[in-house]
Amino acid sequence: MSDLSVVGLRKAFGNHVVLSGFDLSVAHGECVVLIGASGSGKSTVLRCVNLLETVDDGVIRLGGDDVTDPRADPDAVRARMGIVFQSYNLFPHLRVLDNITLAPVRVHGVARAAAERAAREMLDRVGLADKASARPDELSGGQQQRVAIARALVNSPELMLLDEVTSALDPELVGEVLELLVDLKRDGMTMLLATHEMAFAKQVADRVCFLHGGRVHEEGPPSELLVAPREDRTRQFLSRFVSL
Amino acid sequence: MSTNDTGMPSRPWSPSAVELDRRAFRRARTTRSVVTATLSSIVVFLVLSVVITRSPGWPRVKETYFSWDKAVSSFPAVLEGFWLNVRIMVICGAIIGAFGLALAIMRTLRGPVFFPVRAFATAFTDTFRGLPLILVILLLGFGVPALNIEGVTNDVLLLGCTGLVLSYSAYVGEVIRAGIESIHPSQRAAARSLGLTHVQTLRFVVIPQALRRVMPALLNDLVSLQKDSGLISILGVVDAVQAAHIEEAADFNYTPYVVAGVLFLSLTVPMTRFTDWVARRQGGPGVGGAV
Ligand SMILES: Nc1ncnc2c1ncn2[C@@H]1O[C@H](COP(=O)(O)OP(=O)(O)OP(=O)(O)O)[C@@H](O)[C@H]1O
Ligand SMILES: [Mg+2]
Numbered sequence: 001m002s003d004l005s006v007v008g009l010r011k012a013f014g015n016h017v018v019l020s021g022f023d024l025s026v027a028h029g030e031c032v033v034l035i036g037a038s039g040s041g042k043s044t045v046l047r048c049v050n051l052l053e054t055v056d057d058g059v060i061r062l063g064g065d066d067v068t069d070p071r072a073d074p075d076a077v078r079a080r081m082g083i084v085f086q087s088y089n090l091f092p093h094l095r096v097l098d099n100i101t102l103a104p105v106r107v108h109g110v111a112r113a114a115a116e117r118a119a120r121e122m123l124d125r126v127g128l129a130d131k132a133s134a135r136p137d138e139l140s141g142g143q144q145q146r147v148a149i150a151r152a153l154v155n156s157p158e159l160m161l162l163d164e165v166t167s168a169l170d171p172e173l174v175g176e177v178l179e180l181l182v183d184l185k186r187d188g189m190t191m192l193l194a195t196h197e198m199a200f201a202k203q204v205a206d207r208v209c210f211l212h213g214g215r216v217h218e219e220g221p222p223s224e225l226l227v228a229p230r231e232d233r234t235r236q237f238l239s240r241f242v243s244l
Numbered sequence: 245m246s247t248n249d250t251g252m253p254s255r256p257w258s259p260s261a262v263e264l265d266r267r268a269f270r271r272a273r274t275t276r277s278v279v280t281a282t283l284s285s286i287v288v289f290l291v292l293s294v295v296i297t298r299s300p301g302w303p304r305v306k307e308t309y310f311s312w313d314k315a316v317s318s319f320p321a322v323l324e325g326f327w328l329n330v331r332i333m334v335i336c337g338a339i340i341g342a343f344g345l346a347l348a349i350m351r352t353l354r355g356p357v358f359f360p361v362r363a364f365a366t367a368f369t370d371t372f373r374g375l376p377l378i379l380v381i382l383l384l385g386f387g388v389p390a391l392n393i394e395g396v397t398n399d400v401l402l403l404g405c406t407g408l409v410l411s412y413s414a415y416v417g418e419v420i421r422a423g424i425e426s427i428h429p430s431q432r433a434a435a436r437s438l439g440l441t442h443v444q445t446l447r448f449v450v451i452p453q454a455l456r457r458v459m460p461a462l463l464n465d466l467v468s469l470q471k472d473s474g475l476i477s478i479l480g481v482v483d484a485v486q487a488a489h490i491e492e493a494a495d496f497n498y499t500p501y502v503v504a505g506v507l508f509l510s511l512t513v514p515m516t517r518f519t520d521w522v523a524r525r526q527g528g529p530g531v532g533g534a535v
Contacts, residue, residue, distance in 0.1 A: 050437050079439030089434035093453050102448060103438035155438065 003028045003190045004049065004159055009058035011044055018044050020214040022058065026159070031181075031191040033201040033222075036211030037237060042194035045211075046161045049192070050083045063158060079107050082152025086164040088144040090136035090151070096123070097132040100151045108155060115154075122150040126180055142173030149180060160184070162193035166200060178203060198226055198241045210234045307497075314499035318491035322500055325487030326507045332473040332483070336408050337466055343409065344416030349446065351417070352424050365417070372414035378475055381407035385479035404476030412469055419461045423454030460523035467515045471508060484508070 009022040018041040026032045034042045047053045049060055051067060051074045060068045067077045090099050100119035104110040110118070123129050126146040136144055145165055152160060162181070166174040174197065181204050185191065195201055201208050202222045209219040210229070218231045229235045259267070296302060350358075350365035372380065384407045389398040397403065427450050435445040455462075477486035484507055488500035 047433075052433050052437060075436075075439050075441050078437055081437075083437040085430065085434065087430060089430045091431065091434070091449055091453075093456060102435075103440060106444050106448060107439040151438070 003030075003063055004192065005059075005061045006045070006049065007059050007061075009045070009048060009060065010056045011041070011048055011053060012056055017214060019048075022215045024209065024216060026190060026192050028190055029188040030206045031185050031189075031193070031204050033205035033208045034192070034194040034211055035196070035198070035201060035208060035237075036217075038196075040211040041214065042211055043163050046083065046163050046192065046194060049159075050081055050161055051077055052083075075107070079103075079155065080157060081159045081161060082155060082157035083161040084145070084148045084152050084163065084165050086167055088136075088141075088148045090144055090148055092136050095133050095135060096128070096139070096147050099136065099147060100154050103151070103155055118154055119150070122154045123147075125153075126150045127176070140173070142169050142176055145169065145173075145177055146180065149177070153184075158190065160189055160191045160193075162191065164194055164196060167196060174200065198238070202226055210237065212237070309498050309502055311497055311499045314491075314495075314497045315503050318488065318500040318503055321487045321491055322484050322503045322507065325482055326484035326504065328481070328483045329470065329473045329508075330511070332405060332408070332476070333466070333470045336405050336412070336473070337469060339409050340412045340416050340469070341462075343413035344420055345451075347413060347417030348420035348424055349451075351421050352446075354442075369414045369417055372410045373418065375411070377407065377411045377472060378478065380411050381475055381478065383407075385476070400479040401476070401481045404479050404481055408469065408473065408476070412465065412472075416462065416465055419458050419465065420454065423458035424450055426457060427453050460519050463515065463519035463522060467512050467519065470512055470515070474504075474508070 004024075004026040006022060006024040009019050009024075010017070011019040011022075022041075022045065024032070024045070034045060036042055044053065048055050049062075049067075055068055058068070059066055062077065062080060065077075066072065067074075090096075091102070094102065097116060097119050100122060101110075101112065101115040104115040104118065105112055120129065120132060123132055126149060128143060128146055128150070131139060131143065131147070136147070139147065145168070149162075149165070166177050169177065178200060181191070181193075185204055191204075193204075205222045207219060208222050208225045209216045210225065210231075210233075211217065212233050218225060218229060218234045225234070226238065229238060347365050347369060350361045351369070353361060381404050384403045385400050388396060388403055389400075424446075431449055431453070432445055435449040436442075440448065474483060474485040477483050477489070480486065482490070484504040485501075488504040491500035492498055
């Protein structure tokens with residue numbers, strides 16, 4: 001039973017077709033990494049799954065429910081997933097703690113005291129217990145990104161979507177975030193993430209998907225796809241990453 | 245990983261000689277600027293007062309505009325009128341804030357269902373932003389009582405205030421809408437992705453940020469409202485301007501107008517300073533650093 005299944009997804013902006021006939025499935029507890037050239041549609045896939053874009057065609061199922069059905073309540077669907085963006089998108093007018101408790105209190109009807117307790121536990125988990133009352137702009141990039149992950153995690157999502165969560169960070173901070181994701185994976189979180197960092201993909205992925213021409217061009221476990229790709233296009237793309 | 249991310253040791257620190265030197269220089273520069281500003285102000289003021297008081301018409305102007313006795317005798321009446329202006333500003337200001345916010349939200353609603361709401365808000369804004377305030381006040385103040393509609397007030401104070409509210413709501417609505425639209429779409433995306441509805445996103449994420457951003461402009465409108473509250477005197481409401489007019493009519497001495505002017509300034513100047521302070525504080529540390 002796969003947690004997320006995408007079948008025949010099509011998405012165009014104007015007459016620029018980004019995804020067409022895109023298929024992907026992510027099993028429960030699996031971590032799938034999307035790689036591909038800039039503009040290949042990695043972010044678009046994640047945004048479509050999160051219903052931040054309306055799809056032109058195709059079906060997206062989460063735990064068996066068709067979330068692209070216009071009769072489904074998109075807010076309820078989004079509440080089942082967590083998404084973290086490259087640019088963190090913390091709410092600058094709210095303290096770190098209030099950034100994290102906003103959705104539990106307003107969407108999930110959790111009592112404020114309980115939500116704050118959960119938020120503090122989550123902050124502790126991402127190593128930022130002492131930053132609860134800081135404003136987002138008082139934090140470093142890596143700290144902001146960890147808060148954004150905590151904000152998504154506190155809702156106990158069925159699926160985490162992560163879009164280049166480390167691309168604004170220096171290598172050491174990448175390590176911090178990576179550690180956190182490995183941890184999450186160990187806890188059985190289902191994850192779909194996009195990245196440009198092959199080392200990162202190698203460490204967390206159960207499966208790597210290379211996006212090209214609007215669909216998954218080649219996929220496989222990182223030990224195969226990243227090391228010995230079968231397709232020319234994949235090899236060409238990977239050849240730019242020397243450090244493998 | 246928590247407190248000492250950067251591995252920063254907490255060594256005791258005392259400023260170096262270079263830093264002390266920089267501080268001394270900055271202090272000296274500040275003193276120099278203050279002295280220069282004070283001196284040049286005094287010079288300008290002296291020159292102006294000499295030029296004005298030496299002019300041939302000065303004794304007459306002094307008597308009709310700056311008569312101390314007249315000022316003292318008219319002060320209580322003008323002050324009482326002014327108290328009405330203050331109350332109008334506070335009450336109308338609150339109503340205008342609420343209306344303006346409602347208009348702004350109406351204009352930002354998306355989807356075909358809301359077309360009538362959007363159309364209404366747009367028409368309202370266009371109309372009342374396009375009409376001179378004095379015309380709105382005159383039309384309401386003299387037009388409505390003439391219509392003689394059952395159950396509608398003929399109280400000119402109320403009608404004048406309605407005019408202020410209508411006009412200013414249109415302006416304030418546009419200011420707030422600009423603020424709402426200045427919030428980056430990624431903020432909406434982040435909020436919606438957490439499961440917040442459109443309304444919750446507006447209420448907890450967009451509007452708090454938007455209002456903060458346009459606060460200086462809104463305070464500016466409040467200062468302007470305080471001045472424009474004087475316009476309802478044309479309906480015969482006894483506010484500071486009208487009270488001054490009544491006092492002046494007795495002996496054609498214009499000092500009461502000056503008294504009213506000083507009263508308005510005594511409120512609008514501090515409000516303007518406050519607005520500037522709010523605007524400056526918004527830049528805040530961390531946003532632009534030392535620049
Ligand atoms: N809102 C939009 N309007 C028009 N075109 C868009 C929009 N969003 C994305 N695109 C286009 O869709 C294509 C895919 O974009 P997407 O952001 O998914 O790429 P990506 O694989 O995430 O790239 P990167 O690695 O640079 O983040 C790009 O060509 C982009 O220009
Ligand atoms: Mg992207």
